Amino acid sequence: xxxxxxxxxxxxxxxxxxxxxxxxxxxxxxxxxxxxxxxxxxxxxxxxxxxxxxxxxxxxxxxxxxxxxxxxxxxxxxxxxxxxxxxxxxxxxxxxxxxxxxxxxxxxxxx
Amino acid sequence: xxxxxxxxxxxxxxxxxxxxxxxxxxxxxxxxxxxxxxxxxxxxxxxxxxxxxxxxxxxxxxxxxxxxxxxxxxxxxxxxxxxxxxxxxxxxxxxxxxxxxxxxxxxxxxxxxx
Numbered sequence: 001x002x003x004x005x006x007x008x009x010x011x012x013x014x015x016x017x018x019x020x021x022x023x024x025x026x027x028x029x030x031x032x033x034x035x036x037x038x039x040x041x042x043x044x045x046x047x048x049x050x051x052x053x054x055x056x057x058x059x060x061x062x063x064x065x066x067x068x069x070x071x072x073x074x075x076x077x078x079x080x081x082x083x084x085x086x087x088x089x090x091x092x093x094x095x096x097x098x099x100x101x102x103x104x105x106x107x108x109x110x111x
Numbered sequence: 112x113x114x115x116x117x118x119x120x121x122x123x124x125x126x127x128x129x130x131x132x133x134x135x136x137x138x139x140x141x142x143x144x145x146x147x148x149x150x151x152x153x154x155x156x157x158x159x160x161x162x163x164x165x166x167x168x169x170x171x172x173x174x175x176x177x178x179x180x181x182x183x184x185x186x187x188x189x190x191x192x193x194x195x196x197x198x199x200x201x202x203x204x205x206x207x208x209x210x211x212x213x214x215x216x217x218x219x220x221x222x223x224x225x
Contacts, residue, residue: 043115043202043216044154087153098144098167099214101153 004088009106012082018075020105022088025069030093033064035073036101037084044087044101047073078109113138115205115217116185123223124193132188132220136205143186144214145178148200160186193224 005023012018024033035047048055048062050071055062061074075082087104116135124130136143141162146154156170160180171178175193180186190197200221204214 038154041219043204043219045216046213049213098156098159098170099146099154100156101146103153 004090004102006086006088006102006105008103009108011108011110012075012078014080014109014111015077018078018082018107018109020073020075020086020088020107021070022073023070024088024090027068027090028092031090032093033062033068033071034089034091034099035060035062036087036089036099037082038087038104039081039084047086078107080109080111083107083109115203115215117201117203117217117220119220120218121221121223123225125225126194127192130190130193130197130222132190132201132203132222134186134188134203134205134217136186136203137207137215140205140207140215142206142208143180144204144206145186145188146202146204148202148219150199154202157188190222193222195224198222198224 032049032051034049036044037047038044048057048060050062050064064071085104085106087101089099115137118133122130134143143160145157147157148154158171158178159167160178162180163182175191177189200219202216202219204216206214
């Protein structure tokens with residue numbers, strides 16, 4: 001699986017958009033980009049995933065660059081409950097869904 | 112619809128004892144994954160099971176660890192002769208479909224080996 005690089009931490013003001021970057025410069029054509037988050041002491045929670053096109057759901061938006069070497073997760077209106085570690089994972093189709101979680105980005109939403 | 116259930120939530124074992132961790136997937140899900148999270152680290156994949164089958168155990172330590180998902184009942188992760196290095200949070204996830212990457216995680220079992 002391709003490696004991902006994320007900043008270790010970032011702060012965001014409540015009510016503002018949080019933009020979380022992820023670099024995956026060695027991604028190959030059949031690899032998806034997945035985002036999960038882990039609120040302290042809980043199990044990870046699925047957020048969104050994509051292959052080539054931008055995606056949006058009720059939680060977030062995922063913007064993937066045209067060359068697919070990086071992506072951005074957007075939380076449109078951050079709340080205090082969005083404080084968590086956010087993981088960007090690149091996973092190959094057919095790899096049984098065995099995610100390898102890296103260090104992620106610790107996001108702290110402040111009032 | 113209940114989520115993924117794991118029990119116990121906290122487990123304390125002395126070195127050399129056995130630890131049994133249980134995972135009940137979401138209703139209708141027949142695929143189970145186990146992950147381990149060591150202190151201050153990310154989750155690491157251990158094993159992927161379907162009912163009565165181990166599909167991928169490439170992340171399982173070669174000794175002392177085993178997993179099963181019987182036709183009836185929860186999935187079990189068993190650790191024999193625990194050592195202090197086994198202290199970690201163990202998470203189970205389930206999915207409804209073959210090769211579905213949208214996994215639903217349980218709250219985890221925190222194992223402490225004294």
